[in-house]
Amino acid sequence: MTEIAGRVAVVTGGGSGIGRGLALELAAQGAAVGVADIIFENAVAVAKEIEAKGGKAHPVKCDVIERNAVQAMRDEVTKALGRVSLLFANAGATSFEKVTDMSESDVDWIIHVNMMGVTNCILAFYPDMVKARDGHIFATASTAGLMPHWIPYHAPYSGAKMGVIGLMLNLNLEAAEYGVGATVLCPGGVVSNMKAKNMSYRPERFGGPTDEEVHVSSSFVEHNKLVFRPADKVARLCLKAVRTNKPMVISDGKMREIFVRTYQSLVHDAFDFVDEFDAAEAASSPP
Numbered sequence: 001m002t003e004i005a006g007r008v009a010v011v012t013g014g015g016s017g018i019g020r021g022l023a024l025e026l027a028a029q030g031a032a033v034g035v036a037d038i039i040f041e042n043a044v045a046v047a048k049e050i051e052a053k054g055g056k057a058h059p060v061k062c063d064v065i066e067r068n069a070v071q072a073m074r075d076e077v078t079k080a081l082g083r084v085s086l087l088f089a090n091a092g093a094t095s096f097e098k099v100t101d102m103s104e105s106d107v108d109w110i111i112h113v114n115m116m117g118v119t120n121c122i123l124a125f126y127p128d129m130v131k132a133r134d135g136h137i138f139a140t141a142s143t144a145g146l147m148p149h150w151i152p153y154h155a156p157y158s159g160a161k162m163g164v165i166g167l168m169l170n171l172n173l174e175a176a177e178y179g180v181g182a183t184v185l186c187p188g189g190v191v192s193n194m195k196a197k198n199m200s201y202r203p204e205r206f207g208g209p210t211d212e213e214v215h216v217s218s219s220f221v222e223h224n225k226l227v228f229r230p231a232d233k234v235a236r237l238c239l240k241a242v243r244t245n246k247p248m249v250i251s252d253g254k255m256r257e258i259f260v261r262t263y264q265s266l267v268h269d270a271f272d273f274v275d276e277f278d279a280a281e282a283a284s285s286p287p
């Protein structure tokens, strides 16, 4: 059982949405929180919210794509609050576009922020946890990674998030040898600023920020009956998963039906295909 109270946590993307919800809930449950975000003023605002409620927080500007910046963020939070034993690698950005409509920089950004962002955080924080034989790593993936054949026009995002799921589920096995936990979150729909603010997170080297909105097809949302849950409720669910070292947490139980539906067709198709192939090969080979 991983207790939250008395620990030092870091939340990347802590200035908004799910990350803000995690930071506030961690503080409410007694952790000191390093709030890391590429938009520093949002990290400061969340740290102030925590402190106004009597909690302890330290805001830090950090672009998780930059490995050196993540290492520096780790050093800064450790100096300000103490050894970090809870990492929430949550920062991310999305895209809903055909690959042919995206520039190379757009694709690189989505892969880097989602996949390398989590990887850089693990490389910065995991070795200390292994040394201390104590800690928990949590990362935010997506149901778009769990079911990468579900949402159209989401290829780089789905690919990167599926990578995060693989990384985290496999790390869960290895980390257990050192008494370190690992949990991956697959949110379905959570109230956040992603639709309105996503493009403002794009760093200069990937084309820089714009104020464009992300366009998610409303017919897709309606067809799948997606419900957007409040981030505070999802944060409570996530911390329960951390306390009990669950390898994976889904934000909404209603996603089960979508999961079964999308995987059934893929699994039947792939397995029927190989069965038919094997049967044909066996029939054509000499006895």
Ligand SMILES: NC(=O)c1ccc[n+]([C@@H]2O[C@H](COP(=O)([O-])OP(=O)(O)OC[C@H]3O[C@@H](n4cnc5c(N)ncnc54)[C@H](O)[C@@H]3O)[C@@H](O)[C@H]2O)c1
Pocket: 012, 013, 014, 015, 016, 017, 018, 019, 036, 037, 038, 039, 042, 062, 063, 064, 065, 090, 091, 092, 093, 094, 113, 117, 140, 141, 142, 143, 144, 186, 187, 188, 189, 190, 191, 192, 193, 194, 195, 197, 198, 201
């Ligand atoms: N909201 C949902 O329905 C949903 C669904 C699936 C997955 N997710 C994932 O949840 C995570 C949080 O997103 P959200 O929905 O809360 O959106 P959000 O836009 O409200 O928050 C994203 C946060 O990440 C920060 N960020 C972006 N790029 C960064 C970078 N390079 N370095 C540091 N910080 C950076 C932003 O400044 C922002 O504070 C993301 O990984 C996202 O992919 C969200």
